Amino acid sequence: MKIYNLLDKKKEKLIKQYIVDNKDSLYRFAYSYTRNQNDALDIVHDAICKALTNKDSLKSEDKIKPWIYQIISNCAIDYMRKNNKYTEMTDEIQNDSMVGFDEYENFDLQRAMQLLPEKYKRVIILRYFEDMKISEITEVLGENESTIKTRLYTGLSKLKIELTKIEEV
Structure with a gap:
């Protein structure tokens, strides 16, 4: 049981470190779905929660990148369906100065x-x-x-x- 706990903690630490190291890329990916800053932040938050909750589904440490991006993609699609959001970009969002590094x-x-x-x-x-x-x-x-x-x-x-x-x- 202790070995399982150690592996579980190691996996959780690895996931957290990957998220911290790649937070900008993860946000940009979520933003590419929604074109809305707040929605993208919500999606990333949901994805992080799901990733940490379902860390057992990560089969291999070298698969963490596609694994987390798949979670974000699924969260984005679910979020847009649930909130009837579409990825059409309006002029208002396109000219939004608050999304600086997203452009x-x-x-x-x-x-x-x-x-x-x-x-x-x-x-x-x-x-x-x-x-x-x-x-x-x-x-x-x-x-x-x-x-x-x-x-x-x-x-x-x-x-x-x-x-x-x-x-x-």
Whole structure:
């Protein structure tokens, strides 16, 4: 029983440390779903509570990144369903100065990302903004690898088209 308690405490400490070390990335990921600062904070809070409550479902220490991102993704989807929230970005939120570090440095890229369908945007965010491997993204989104690769390449093609349109304007 004592060994189980020690493993349990070790896992909890590992999860807490990962959350502290990556709090900005976790928040940005939640924010990519809601485009609302307070909603993103609520989602991260719920996800942290669920992660600590369900720490036994973490099978391996090296899987913590996709595991926590999957929890955040599920919490975000649940939150939006429960509160009838949608990811449509309004001009008011887009111009909100309180989200400072959430804005991409390249405003054309930010605008083009908002024009992408959600399924492509999520994969691009996880791959390039959160620096996840394809295998980690498959775990987070619960899709097979070929689907993720297709969405990534299709999303990048659509993003390129949108950036070209923006540059022409």
